[in-house]
Amino acid sequence: MYSGAAAAAGPPRRDFISVTLGQEDAVGVGGYNNSKAWRRRSCWRKWKQLSRLQRSVILFLFAFLGVCGVISYTSMGEAWKSITNKSLDDQRTEQEVPRLKLANPAVLPAPQKADAYRGDYPELSLQKPPKPLHGRRGPSKLQIKAPRRDMKLKTQHDTVRAVEELVKADKVEKTEKSIISWRGAVIEPDQSTEPPSSKIMEPEKPSSVEVEDQKEPVPLNERQLAVIEAFRHAWKGYKDFAWGHDELKPLSKSYSEWFGLGLTLIDALDTLWILGLKEEFEEARKWVATDLVFDKNVDVNLFESTIRILGGLLSTYHLSGDSLFLEKAKDIGNRLMPAFKTPSKIPYSDVNIGRGTAHPPRWTSDSTVAEVTSIQLEFRELSRLTGDEKFQKAVDEVMKHVHTLSGKNDGLVPMFINTNSGQFTHLGVYTLGARADSYYEYLLKQWIQGGKKENELLEDYMRAIEGVKKHLLQRSEPKKLTFVGELAHGHFSAKMDHLVCFLPGTLALGAHNGLAADHMKLAETLIETCYQMYAQVETGLSPEIVHFNLHAQKGHKDVEIKPADRHNLLRPETVESLFYMYRFTGDKKYQDWGWEILQNFNRYTRVPTGGYTSINNVQNPSNPEPRDKMESFFLGETLKYMFLLFSEDMDLISLDKYIFNTEAHPLPIWVPA
Numbered sequence: 315m316y317s318g319a320a321a322a323a324g325p326p327r328r329d330f331i332s333v334t335l336g337q338e339d340a341v342g343v344g345g346y347n348n349s350k351a352w353r354r355r356s357c358w359r360k361w362k363q364l365s366r367l368q369r370s371v372i373l374f375l376f377a378f379l380g381v382c383g384v385i386s387y388t389s390m391g392e393a394w395k396s397i398t399n400k401s402l403d404d405q406r407t408e409q410e411v412p413r414l415k416l417a418n419p420a421v422l423p424a425p426q427k428a429d430a431y432r433g434d435y436p437e438l439s440l441q442k443p444p445k446p447l448h449g450r451r452g453p454s455k456l457q458i459k460a461p462r463r464d465m466k467l468k469t470q471h472d473t474v475r476a477v478e479e480l481v482k483a484d485k486v487e488k489t490e491k492s493i494i495s496w497r498g499a500v501i502e503p504d505q506s507t508e509p510p511s512s513k514i515m516e517p518e519k520p521s522s523v524e525v526e527d528q529k530e531p532v533p534l535n536e537r538q539l540a541v542i543e544a545f546r547h548a549w550k551g552y553k554d555f556a557w558g559h560d561e562l563k564p565l566s567k568s569y570s571e572w573f574g575l576g577l578t579l580i581d582a583l584d585t586l587w588i589l590g591l592k593e594e595f596e597e598a599r600k601w602v603a604t605d606l607v608f609d610k611n612v613d614v615n616l617f618e619s620t621i622r623i624l625g626g627l628l629s630t631y632h633l634s635g636d637s638l639f640l641e642k643a644k645d646i647g648n649r650l651m652p653a654f655k656t657p658s659k660i661p662y663s664d665v666n667i668g669r670g671t672a673h674p675p676r677w678t679s680d681s682t683v684a685e686v687t688s689i690q691l692e693f694r695e696l697s698r699l700t701g702d703e704k705f706q707k708a709v710d711e712v713m714k715h716v717h718t719l720s721g722k723n724d725g726l727v728p729m730f731i732n733t734n735s736g737q738f739t740h741l742g743v744y745t746l747g748a749r750a751d752s753y754y755e756y757l758l759k760q761w762i763q764g765g766k767k768e769n770e771l772l773e774d775y776m777r778a779i780e781g782v783k784k785h786l787l788q789r790s791e792p793k794k795l796t797f798v799g800e801l802a803h804g805h806f807s808a809k810m811d812h813l814v815c816f817l818p819g820t821l822a823l824g825a826h827n828g829l830a831a832d833h834m835k836l837a838e839t840l841i842e843t844c845y846q847m848y849a850q851v852e853t854g855l856s857p858e859i860v861h862f863n864l865h866a867q868k869g870h871k872d873v874e875i876k877p878a879d880r881h882n883l884l885r886p887e888t889v890e891s892l893f894y895m896y897r898f899t900g901d902k903k904y905q906d907w908g909w910e911i912l913q914n915f916n917r918y919t920r921v922p923t924g925g926y927t928s929i930n931n932v933q934n935p936s937n938p939e940p941r942d943k944m945e946s947f948f949l950g951e952t953l954k955y956m957f958l959l960f961s962e963d964m965d966l967i968s969l970d971k972y973i974f975n976t977e978a979h980p981l982p983i984w985v986p987a
Contacts, residue, residue, distance in 0.1 A: 532963035537909055541957040542589050544916065544926075548949055549594060551924025552578055558605055564925030565942040573614045576606060581622050581950030583630040583639075584979055588967065589957055595634075603638055608645050611668040616653045616661055617685035619646065621977040622946060624692045628699070629979035640699060647696045647705055654708040658736030659715065661686055661708075680730040680739055686712055688752035690760050691975045698984065713760070716753075717770050723801070724784055725777030727753055742803040746782065747811030747859075752976045754778050755820050762827055763973050765984050775824070779833065782817075790862035790872040795846055796839040797862050808862045812885050815844035816976075819891035822898050826969065834898070841895050844888045845907045847873060854914035855882045855932045875933060881941070883928045884919060886951035886978065893959040897969055908959045951978035 361369065534542075548562075556562040556569030560577040563570055579598050586595040624646055631639035649667040656662060662672040663681045674681065690709040697706035721728055721738035728738040729749040746754065757775035761768055786798050788808060798814050800807045818841035825834035847856040850873045859879035863870055889908055896904040918938045919926045926948060930939035955978060958967060972980040 532961070532966075535960060535962065537905070537912075537960035538957055540912065541953055541960065542591070544912070544920075544956075545585065545589060545591070545949065545953045546594075547920065548925050548944065548953070549582070549591075551921065551926075551944070552949075554924055558601060561946060562925045562944040563942045564921040564923065564927050564944055565940055567923065570943065573619065574610065574612055575608070575614070575619075575623060576601065577622055578944075578946040578949060580606075580626045581946040581977065583626055584633055585949055585954040585957075587630065587633045588954060599636070599638065602642060606642060608642075608649055608667050611666065613664045613666050614650075615685075616650055616663055616665055616672075617682075617689060619665075619667075620650065620689040620692050621975055621979075622950065624650070624696065625975045625977050625979040625981070626950065628692060628695055628981060629975075631699075632980070632982060643696060644700055647693065651704065651708065656733045658733060659708075659711045660731055660733045660736050661689075661712065662733055674733055678730075679734050680732050682749040683716070683727050683729055683731050683738070684748075684750050684752045686731060687716060688756045688976055690756055691763055691973065691981055694760070694763065695981050713771070717774060722781075724781030725774060725779070726781040726785065726801075727778075743801070744781075744785065745800040745811075746786065746798050746814045746817060747800065747809075748813055751811075751813050751816060755816060755976060758820055758824050759973050759975075762823070763981065763983055765986055766827070776829070779821070779824075783836070788862070788864065790843075791864065791866040792870075793846070793872050795843040795862065795872050796836070797843050798840070799862070808864055809859060810843075810847075810862065811859050812844075812847065812856050813887055815840075815847070815887035815891055817891070818844060819894035822891070822894045823969065826898050837891075837895065838899075841888075841891050841904070844891060848888065848907075848911055848914070851875070851932050853882075853918050853929075853932045853935050853938055854910060855918060855929070855938075856885075856888065857882060857932050858885075880932050881928065881930045882919075882932050882938075883945060884915065884926060884948045884952060886947060886955055889952055889955045889959060890974075890978065893955045894969075896959055897964060905960060908956060912956055947977060954978050 364372075551564045552562045555564070555567045556578065558576050558579065559569035560572045560574065561570045562578060579601060583595070583598055583602075586598060624643055627639045627643035627646070631637070631643065646667070649670070650665050652670050653661040653663075653665045653672040655672065660681060662674050663685060664675070665672045690713060693705040693709040697703050715736055716727070716731070719731075719736075719738055721741050723744055726744040727750060728741050729743060729745065730739045731737065732739050744750070754775065757771050757778065761771040761775065764771075766772075782798060785801050785806075787796060788799055788806065789796055790808075797808070797810050798817060800809050818837040821833040821837035821840070825831060825837065844856075847860055848854055850871045851857065857875045857880045859876070861874045861876065862872055863874060889911060892904045892908045895901070915926065918932075918935065919929055919940070921927055921940075925944050928941040928943050928945070930941055932938065967980050971983055973983055974980050
C-alpha cells in the first residue's frame with residue numbers, strides 16, 4: 315500500500331537524523347573522549363560482561379604470577395647479598411693477611427737443607443761425625459689444628475704463601491669438625507727382692523714458629539755438619555739393610571724385630587726434620603703412609619711404644635704440620651688403651667694392638683713404676699689434639715693414685731707396682747736408674763707441660779729431689795765427684811747407672827722454670843760426674859753402670875767398672891744433659907765435652923758399611939767387641955741432642971715452648987686459651 319500511495323502523491327520525501335556532539339558528552343553524557351575516567355568505566359563494563367568462570371580464571375592467573383614474583387625476588391636478593399658480602403670479606407682478607415699472626419702454624423719451619431753443605435763436608439775418619447749415646451735409661455726418664463698436607467715441608471722463603479694457605483685452610487676446617495727390656499738394656503726378672511686437669515680443650519692445630527718470630531736462619535757450624543754426616547751414615551745402614559724393620563744389625567747387615575713396626579724409622583722422623591734432611595724425611599713419610607699398619611696380632615710394650623711411636627708421631631705432626639702423623643698417632647693411641655683395663659687402673663705392661671687385649675709379664679703381675687708414670691706427656695697431648703678426654707683421664711688416674719700411695723721414702727718411690735692391688739711392691743729399694751728414673755723426670759715435665767698449674771706434681775718432684783739429696787748423694791775419691799747412688803733396705807750402694815745422667819738436665823730445666831737455685835748447682839756438679847764416666851775410661855765412652863770409690867786408694871780412679879757392666883749401648887742421657895746445660899748457661903765446655911763423646915763414638919762404634927753398633931767392652935780400645943745392634947734411640951735421641959747441643963740458635967726447639975719426652979720427642983707446652 316505504501317508504494318502505491320507514494321507514487322500517486324509525487325516525488326518521494328527524504329528523512330534525515332542529525333546527531334550533535336556537544337560539550338555535555340565530554341562530561342559523561344554518553345560520548346567518548348579517551349579520558350582516564352572514561353577508560354576505567356569502560357574496563358569495568360567489559361569485566362562485568364565476562365562470565366563468572368572467566369573472571370575466576372583471570373584472578374587465579376594473576377595470583378599465581380604474584381606468588382612466583384615474590385619467590386623469585388627473595389632468591390635473587392639472597393644471592394646478591396652473598397656476592398656482596400663475599401666481595402667485602404675478600405677485601406678485608408687482602409688487607410689483613412699481611413699482619414695476620416697464625417695461632418698455630420707448623421711448629422718449626424723446615425730447617426736449612428743439609429744437602430746444601432753436603433759437598434763441603436768430607437767423610438770423617440777418626441773424627442767422624444758426632445755419634446750420640448745409644449740405648450736408654452730404664453723406664454723412661456724421665457693450639458692446634460693440623461694443617462693440610464699441602465703445607466708439608468715449608469722453607470723460610472715460603473712463609474708468606476704458607477700464611478695465606480693456613481688462613482684459607484683454617485676457614486674450611488672450622489666448618490668440619492721372661493725378659494724385661496729396659497730402654498735397650500736386657501734385665502732379668504727380679505729374683506728377690508693437683509694433678510693434670512681432665513678438662514680437655516678443643517682440638518687445635520700444630521703450633522709453629524709465629525711468622526713475625528721467624529728470623530734469619532743461623533748457619534750450621536762444623537760440629538752440626540758432623541752430626542748430619544753421622545746421621546746420614548747411620549741412616550744409610552738402616553735404609554740398605556733394615557728398611558721398615560725395628561732395628562739395624564750393622565755388622566751382619568741385617569735387622570732385628572721387636573714389635574715389627576719400624577721403630578728406628580718412626581723414632582728418627584723428627585730428627586730428620588730438625589736436621590733439615592728433606593729428601594730422607596719424604597722417603598720415610600711415604601713408608602708411614604703406605605706401610606705402617608697397626609692392625610697386627612703382636613704384643614707391644616706400653617711404655618716403649620708410647621714414648622717411641624706415639625711420641626714420635628705427635629712430635630713429627632707438630633713440626634711438619636702433616637695430619638698423616640696425627641691420624642697414625644690416634645690409631646696407635648686407641649690400640650694401647652686396653653692396657654688400662656685393670657682392677658687398679660695401673661696399666662699392664664703389654665698390649666696386643668691387633669686383638670685389643672692386654673696382660674702383665676708372664677712371671678709377675680707387677681709393672682715398673684717408671685713405665686706406668688712415663689706415658690703421661692704423650693697421652694695428655696693426644697687428648698688435647700683430638701678433644702677425646704679418655705687418653706688424659708687414663709694417665710691422670712695413674713698419677714693421682716701414685717701420689718696417694720704409701721711406701722715412699724722422702725719422695726723416693728720403689729721400682730715396682732702391682733696392677734691388681736695398685737700398691738708398691740719390693741719395698742725398701744730406691745734408685746734413680748732403671749725402672750724408676752723417668753718417674754721423677756715426668757713429674758717436672760708434666761707440671762711444665764700443663765702450664766705450671768698442677769701442684770701435686772710439683773710437690774712430688776720437689777719432695778723427691780730432697781729425698782735424693784738426703785739419701786742418695788755421695789762424693790767419690792780422689793776427685794770428690796758428686797754422684798747418685800742407690801739405697802737398698804737402708805744400705806747405700808755406690809752404684810750409678812748411666813741412665814741416671816738424665817738428672818742434671820732435668821734439674822737445670824726445673825731451675826730454669828723458677829725452682830730452687832741450688833737445683834742448678836747440683837746439676838753442674840752431677841754433669842761433671844757424668845762427663846768423668848766417659849773421660850776416665852780407656853775408650854772415652856761410658857759403661858752402662860759404674861761404681862764409685864768412696865775411699866781413696868793408691869792407683870785407683872773415682873770410677874770402677876765391673877766386667878758385667880762395661881758395655882755401651884750408645885745411650886743419650888749424658889748428651890741430653892749437656893744440651894740442657896749449654897742452653898741455660900752458655901758455657902762452651904759442655905759443647906766441647908759433647909764433641910769429645912761424638913769423636914769417640916766415631917772411633918769405636920762406627921761401622922764402615924753403614925750404621926753404628928753397641929760395644930761390649932769400653933775398656934779395650936783395640937777391640938771394643940761390637941755387639942751388632944743399633945738401637946732406635948741412637949737416631950731418635952743421641953744424634954738429635956748432639957745437633958741441638960752444637961747449635962748456636964737458642965730458638966731451635968725453644969725450651970720455653972717445647973718439652974721433650976723421654977725419647978727426645980718435643981711436644982708443645984700448653985699455652986692458656
